[in-house]
Amino acid sequence: MSVGKLYRARGGEFVATVNYKLYDESATGWWGEFTLTEYMRISDGDGYMIELEDERKGKCSLKKKVNKAVSGVPPLYYYRFRGSGSFK
Numbered sequence: 001m002s003v004g005k006l007y008r009a010r011g012g013e014f015v016a017t018v019n020y021k022l023y024d025e026s027a028t029g030w031w032g033e034f035t036l037t038e039y040m041r042i043s044d045g046d047g048y049m050i051e052l053e054d055e056r057k058g059k060c061s062l063k064k065k066v067n068k069a070v071s072g073v074p075p076l077y078y079y080r081f082r083g084s085g086s087f088k
Contacts, residue, residue, distance in 0.1 A: 002053040004034070006042075009049045009059050016040060020081070022052070030058065031082040033065070039074045048081070056087035 001019040008015060020034035034050075036042070046061045060083040 003037075004053055005051040006034075006036075007049045007051065009047050012049070015042060015048070018050070020050070020052070025087075027086060029082065029084045030087070031080065033078050033080050035076045035078055039076060042079075050081055050083075052087065058083040058085070058087045 001021055004018050004020045006015040006018050007013060017037045018034040019037060020032055022030065022032040024031055042062065044061075044063050046059075048062055049057055049059050051057045060081040063080045063082075065078040065080055
């Protein structure tokens with residue numbers, strides 16, 4: 001897995017460091033999954049920007065995958081991120 005950063009889309013406020021896997025990238029959209037590097041609660045929905053390891057950024061929406069968690073206490077959940085267009 002690669003290391004990236006998650007920001008709020010408005011204002012660019014840093015949210016968390018993530019371990020991510022980008023599964024598909026095309027001219028019309030892209031998607032992947034990540035886990036947070038430390039436990040915290042983040043909400044699903046739009047309003048996020050992910051920065052990949054190669055410093056490309058893109059606005060995305062998040063959805064927590066409740067049936068898929070990394071074992072541990074507290075659990076670190078997987079999140080699916082999805083964006084449209086291409087990275088900048």
